[in-house]
Amino acid sequence: MCTAATYKTKDFYFGRTLDYEFSYGDQIVITPRNYAFNFRHVGDMKNHYAIIGMAHVAEDYPLYYDAMNEKGVAMAGLNFVGNAVYAAIKPDVENIAQFEFIPWILSQCSSLVEVRxxxxxxxxxxxxxxxxxxxxxxxxxxSDENESITVESMSDGLHIYDNPVGVLTNNPPFPQQMFQLNNYMHLSPKQPRNTFCENLALDAYSRGMGGLGLPGDLSSSSRFVRVAFTKVNAISGESEEESVSQFFHILGSVDQQRGCCEVADGKYEITLYTSCCNVTKGIYYYNTYENHQISAVDMHVENLDSDKMICYPVIQGERINYQNK
Structure with a gap:
């Protein structure tokens, strides 16, 4: 299970958690402008926008989980088990395999207008x-800095939804996720006032009671509500450090700890990594379950006119700063 979110201060940020019980061996991967994508049904694309993101590399091909391009468009794929259905090949359309969808979009779109x-x-x-x-x-x-959409391929066809909250988790389908926000329209970061009964002396006896009812479980529908509430109420300064820190705190609201979500005997889903893309500047930030220090890869430091993938291993192992050594 996973959670993705957007955030805007001076720059535009996009990122996700990847929650699973094991890793496939992920890397931060840059596909420069002249890396040739071989698409199974539409041929080769030898020149395109540069892309950076988290991917599993197989047969010299980046299977991106989430990524952004140099033009300011970002994208992530999240589990949609039981609902995702892909089509057979059809004539007179661009037939793109599921695993090609992220590079197909990010290779050639500089805005959500072009994506649509x-x-x-x-x-x-x-x-x-x-x-x-x-x-x-x-x-x-x-997403780009102006808007977000959700794309779902189901048994009744391809659905494209406006995503006004800039958040996505897993099941149920996106319209149902959005509808359930109606159940939480009373939530507020402010302290509540007594509307229960004017004749009863009811008091807010603790800070944070405006958020009473915010779901705290690990289900995808609850994580959707929780990260949406956190994101829309999050306040940050506009510096890079403040913005990146706040973004990690937003996704930290749905962090999964080992032992809390058992998926098989002795196997537990955890937040393997959390990413934060500064889509404006092309910097990919991340941390992992075993290493909470934020690491970064800047795509613009690299030769983006190369034809070879550029890969950086994910840094594991907790970095603890001993102040008195």
Whole structure:
């Protein structure tokens, strides 16, 4: 299970948690402008916008979980198990395999306006990457600094939804996630006033009581509500340090700890990593379950005209700063 969110101060930020019981061996991967993407049904793309994100590399191909391009568009795929259905190949459309969807969009779109135009002629197809890596059941959030959309491929076709909160988790489908926010319209960061009965002397006996009823469990529907409430009420200064710190705190509201979500006997889902992309500047920040220090990779430090992938290993192992040594 996973959670994605957007955030805007002076710059635009986008990121996600990846929650699972094991890692496939992830890397921060830059695909420069001249790295050739070989798309299974639409041919090669030898020149494109540069992309940076978290990916599993297989057969010299980046299987991106989340990424952004040099033009300011960001995108993440999140589990959508039981609802995601991909189509068969069709004529007169652009047939894109599920695992190609992120590079297909980010390679050639500089805004959500262009993303929407591209989606009008796309067909997300059921072609697996390999026998060892079958189809992942996903839906996606795509954002620029002006807007976000959610894309869901289901049995009744491809759905594209405006996403006004800039948040996505897993199930149920996005319209139901948004509808449930109606149940929490009374929540507020302010202290509540007594509307229960004017003849009863009821008091707010603790700070934070305006948030009473905010769900605290780890289900995807509850995480949607919690991170949406946290994100829309989050306040930050506009410096890079303040903005990045606040973004990690926003996604920290849905962090998963080992032992709290058992998925099989002795196996537990945890937040393997949390990412924060400064989409404006092209900097990919992240931390991991085993290393809460924030690390960063700046795509613009690299040769973005190269034709070779640039990969950085994920830094593991907690970094503890002993002040008296």
């Amino acid at each position: 135009e591209l989606l009008e002629r796309i067909n997300i197809v059921n072609t697996p990457f390999s026998e060892q890596l079958p189809l992942a059941q996903l839906h996606w959030i795509i």
